Amino acid sequence: MDQAANLRKLVFEKKSGGESKTRVIVVTSGKGGVGKTSLSVSLSIALAQEGKSVTLVDADLGLANINVVLGIIPKYNLYHVIKGKKKLKDIIIDVPEGIKIIAGASGFHQIANLEQKQRDSFISSMSELSKDDFLIIDTGAGVSQNVLSFVLAAHEVIVVTTPEPTAITDAYGIIKATVAQNSEKPIKLIVNRAQSSAEGKRVAQRVINIAGQFLNVKVESLGFVYDDLYVPKSVRNQKPFIVGYPKSKSSGCVRMIADKITNKESSPVKNGGVASFLKNLMGNKKMEMDD
Numbered sequence: 001m002d003q004a005a006n007l008r009k010l011v012f013e014k015k016s017g018g019e020s021k022t023r024v025i026v027v028t029s030g031k032g033g034v035g036k037t038s039l040s041v042s043l044s045i046a047l048a049q050e051g052k053s054v055t056l057v058d059a060d061l062g063l064a065n066i067n068v069v070l071g072i073i074p075k076y077n078l079y080h081v082i083k084g085k086k087k088l089k090d091i092i093i094d095v096p097e098g099i100k101i102i103a104g105a106s107g108f109h110q111i112a113n114l115e116q117k118q119r120d121s122f123i124s125s126m127s128e129l130s131k132d133d134f135l136i137i138d139t140g141a142g143v144s145q146n147v148l149s150f151v152l153a154a155h156e157v158i159v160v161t162t163p164e165p166t167a168i169t170d171a172y173g174i175i176k177a178t179v180a181q182n183s184e185k186p187i188k189l190i191v192n193r194a195q196s197s198a199e200g201k202r203v204a205q206r207v208i209n210i211a212g213q214f215l216n217v218k219v220e221s222l223g224f225v226y227d228d229l230y231v232p233k234s235v236r237n238q239k240p241f242i243v244g245y246p247k248s249k250s251s252g253c254v255r256m257i258a259d260k261i262t263n264k265e266s267s268p269v270k271n272g273g274v275a276s277f278l279k280n281l282m283g284n285k286k287m288e289m290d291d
C-alpha cells in the first residue's frame with residue numbers, strides 16, 4: 001500500500017471509530033533543563049490516571065532520558081522501526097505507571113529522508129498509536145529545525161519555562177519561531193519551579209502579554225508547578241514524582257494541569273489524529289493527501 005493510502009486508512013479508521021482523535025502534544029522549551037522531561041512523564045501519568053490512554057515519545061535526540069526518569073532500559077527505538085528491523089509494537093514499553101513509552105533516539109528525525117518503502121511501513125506501523133487519546137512528545141530545548149519540525153507537526157505545543165529571565169526570554173524565542181511559521185498553532189504555557197502561586201501566575205502573565213503584544217498571538221496558560229525538592233528526589237529514585245510522591249505540591253499542580261488539558265472547555269483541537277501529525281511531519285508536498 002502506498003503512503004497516501006496508508007494515511008487515508010489511518011484517517012478513515014479514526015473517523016469510522018467515531019471517537020475523538022488522538023491529540024498530539026509536543027512539550028518543548030527555549031532553554032534546557034527547565035523540567036520538560038520530568039513534567040512530560042508525570043503529566044502523561046496524570047492523564048492516564050484520569051482514564052486516558054497515553055503514549056509518551058522521547059524525541060530529545062541528544063539525551064534520551066525518559067527512560068532514566070522511569071528507570072527502564074529500552075533495547076530498541078524508533079530507529080529500528082524505521083529501518084524495518086522491528087515493529088512498533090515490539091519497541092513500545094508498557095510501564096507500570098499506566099502509560100506507554102517509545103524511545104525516539106534519532107528515529108523521527110530521519111523520517112523525512114526515508115525512501116518510500118521504508119516510509120510506508122513506518123506509517124502503517126504508526127497506526128497503532130491512533131487508538132490513543134494522547135501522543136505526548138518530549139523534545140530537546142532550543143530553536144533547532146528538528147525541534148521546530150515536531151512543534152509545527154503537532155496539534156498543540158506546550159512551552160515550559162521557569163521564572164528565570166533567561167528561560168523566559170528563550171520561551172519567547174521558541175514561541176516567536178513557531179508563530180513565524182504557523183500563527184494558528186495553539187501554544188500553551190507551563191511555568192515550572194515557581195516559588196509561589198503568585199510568581200507562577202505573574203510569569204505566565206508576562207509571557208502571555210509579551211507574546212500578545214509583539215507577536216499578536218494568544219498563549220494559553222496551563223498553570224504552574226512549584227519548585228519542589230521531591231522532583232529531583234524522584235529523578236534520583238527513578239520513580240516519577242506523581243507516583244512516588246502523589247501528595248507533593250508538584251503532583252497537585254500537575255494534576256491540575258492534566259485536568260485543564262482534558263477539560264473540553266480548553267481550546268478545541270481542529271485537526272487531531274496521528275495521521276495529520278505524520279502528514280505534517282513529513283511535509284505536505286510529499287504526501288499528496290487529498291483530504
Ligand SMILES: Nc1ncnc2c1ncn2[C@@H]1O[C@H](COP(=O)(O)OP(=O)(O)O)[C@@H](O)[C@H]1O
Pocket residue numbers: 029032033034035036037038039192193194225226227228229231232233235250
Ligand atoms: N518543579 C521542580 N522543582 C525542582 N526541581 C525541578 C523541577 N522540575 C525539574 N526540576 C529539576 O530540574 C532538572 C532538569 O529537569 P528535566 O526534566 O531533565 O529538564 P529538561 O527535560 O527540560 O532538560 C532535574 O534535575 C529536575 O529534577
Ligand SMILES: [Mg+2]
Pocket residue numbers: 036037038060065139140
Ligand atoms: Mg529532557
